[in-house]
Amino acid sequence: MIAHCFIRLIKQHYQDMDISHVLTRRPLNTLGDFPLPECLTNSIDELVAGADLIVECSGDVFHGTEVIERAFEAGLPVVTINAELQVTTGSYLAGKGFITEAEGDQPGSLAALHEEALMMGFKPLVYGNMKGYLNHDPSPEDMAYWAKRQGISVDQTTSFTDGTKVQIEQVVVGNGLGATITRQGLEGLASTNLNETGNLLGLMAERVGQPLVDYVIPAGYPAGGVFLVCQHDENQQAALEYFKLGPGPFYTLVRPFHLCSLEVGKTVRRVLNGGGVLLNNSTTPTLGVGAIAKRAMRAGELIERGIGGFQFRGEAVRLDDEPDHVPIGLLRKTALKRAVEPGQLITFDDVDILPSRALDIVMTQRAVRIGASAPVQPQGAPDALGMVAIGG
Known part of the structure; x- marks a missing residue:
């Protein structure tokens, strides 16, 4: 919905901007109702080629992280409307390139x-x-x-x-x-x-x-x-x-x-005109969002998803108080190592988490925060959802 509405806005009301590419992992022939079908691509390389700015509006922590890193490699600024990504890997990304949350969702x-x-x-x-x-x-x-x-x-x-x-x-x-x-x-x-x-x-x-x-x-x-x-x-x-x-x-x-997608254009114009970061998770966060069990679960139970699932909900925590909490944004296709009770805050000792670039980042930052070395997990396969490239 965000990408559809944002693209219509740019197409109809921002004559000085063009949408160069829109990244999706869906088969291109299944998106016949998309407002700019000729811009669709499954290639990250095509997304960043010739772009002046990337708008990340996937709502996905894992794929969003990988695409943003590719955008930074190409020297591109990134505007997100993805608080889930910001709170999980955004602080690391803020230290590697220009990333700002957009006006429109409540944080922006x-x-x-x-x-x-x-x-x-x-x-x-x-x-x-x-x-x-x-x-x-x-x-x-x-x-x-x-x-x-x-x-x-x-x-x-x-x-x-x-x-x-x-x-x-x-x-x-x-x-x-x-x-x-x-x-x-x-x-x-x-x-x-x-x-x-x-x-x-x-x-x-x-x-x-x-x-x-x-x-x-x-x-x-x-x-x-x-x-x-x-x-x-x-x-x-x-x-x-x-x-x-x-x-x-x-x-x-x-x-x-x-007004969500209708306001993202304001932040895009801000960045293209040389304005600074509106908001990101900062490079020195003090708060996180942990996963709280909604019900009793047994060892070996599969966690399909944390955010938006029926097993956990998120709660704000102070990082100093709960250094071992698992960010809820990491819980996807994860298995419990031991039983948990309703209301329990999930820690890294409670779950086996699939390798991913997002996990690499979280574990590295956690090690820095607690002043101890932590093993870096191997990188896993990325997820994929929509991104929008803005060309001048």
Whole structure:
């Protein structure tokens, strides 16, 4: 969906840009409804040849990592709309080339609101996400129904519903903008008044002594956007109250929408015009997203997928607190080595993980972080999904 909508946007509204190639692993003759079928390719070499920039919108950690490394070898900047990749291998990639998350999904929208707030003199204390619905353990039947109704995949629907997606998004924001969390899994406050909830979160940030990332579950007002809780100079208090932001000392700035693929073009233009990184997972992350078991599982059980599956959900963790946790983005076609209980955080001792370039990166970074040497796993076969190359 992201690639289709983004390509239509560029084709119809960005006359100074062309789509040179679109990478897919699907047979090309099965994509007759694609808006630019002549641009489709199964070749990474064709994707990067002649491109000025790569837009990575696959949602896939494994293949996305490999393609981004190939783009960096060709000296190309990369714009992603893939928080799952950012939180798994993005910090390593940020040290190897230009990679930025796009405006449109919540992390990029928060980063853009952060930039606007700074230009107005605000000091952000809380980076907030508004989540419409949460069920930590939804049924496959419910997810199939809602996936069909919304026109997206079951795994996407499940990751949105069980909270994994919002945990991933907020961890990327925290790492990229220097914020932390109050506890594993975030607070996730129920809220009937965003200003009042923002004041509470602002107090929590002051108590921690560092900006926070978190989310709210609204009731009585629309969800789907992002917000900042900020402070400002005391001598601006009267003006801010006149501007309807309240008496302070905390001020809540709301962006009530994020339009995904329709906003990616703004970040593409930013990068092509020489602008800097909007947001990435930083080269020195402090937060990660671990896998929490939804149910009891036996040794030898196969894990088809972590993100969007029915065995695990993701929770934000501090890397210093949980150095042995397995990033949920690595769990794909993995076997349990021993039984686990509901609510258990999965560690590397619990699973056998298939070799991949993503695993190489995670293990290398983990070794650096804990100050010990760790064996580097052999590289496995890549996955593959869509990428878009922008040509001048």
